[in-house]
Amino acid sequence: MTDIASVREELVTANRILANENVLDSFGHVSMRHPHDPGHFLLSRARAPEVIELGDIMEFELTGDIVGAEPGKPYSERFIHGAIYEARPEVMSVVHNHSPSVIPFSVTGRQMRPLMHMCAPIGGDIPNWDIRTKFGDCTNLLVTNMAMGRDLAAHLGGRNVSLMRGHGSVVVGRSLREAVFTSVYMELNADMQIKAQTMGKINFLSDGEIEAITAGRKGFTFERGWENWCNRVGRPYLPGEWDIGEGYSQTDR
Ligand SMILES: [Zn+2]
Secondary structure, three states, X not given: OOOHHHHHHHHHHHHHHHHHOOOOOOOOEEEEEOOOOOOEEEEEEOOOHHHOOHHHEEEEEOOOOEEOOOOOOEOOOOHHHHHHHHHOOOOOEEEEEOOOOOHHHHHHOOOOOOOOHHHHHHOOXXXXXXXXXXXXXXXXXOOOOHXXXXXXXXXXXXXXXXXXOOOEEEEEEOOHXXXXXXXXXXXXXXXXXXXXXXXXXXXXXXXXXXXXXXXXXXXXXXXXXXXXXXXXXXXOOOOOOOOHHHHOOOOOO
């Protein structure tokens, strides 16, 4: 989907979905790399995701500098997005959240790991970035400049997910749907892991299972979740571009 008006609509929809699925609350944000200019990205003005509208979507350079219209104050943590797009050319969407079930794993040393097949793409090696390590113990924990954003991006490396100690996490995807999908299932995995560990030793997915499920996750899977989540928030479902032959995989059911 490269029609910019539709892309902006999809970004509004992603904000509403992530708020409704308990990933974003009044804070946190989701961006897309500009489909026509890989050196720019699209992100709302600083506003609660649940009430974001089309006119709130702004355009930025990867440095966080504003391009064009400025309908309001930008998010102070937009540098998270720019720094990850700078480091990861294949990444097309970034979510920064304060996903509530995920936070405990960032402050306890307890490792989060996929325990259910839909959650596999969060990965078996989830890092926990601590702003204190490089920027000292007097920050307000927010990523408010490119140096901080680049340090976080370096810590994320080639993974899909990194926790942020005492703050939240970042999730990346090769599409907006993929980043939203992984974010929703990371929150679910965290909640299930907390519950499961009260019942006994957890039989987590193996590295081989994580790899096989992640490699097989394609268009049909994303469309099925996206259509359902659009319906839940009363947003129009705009079918994505995917081929039923290539897109259909073992994870689709
Ligand atoms: Zn934050």
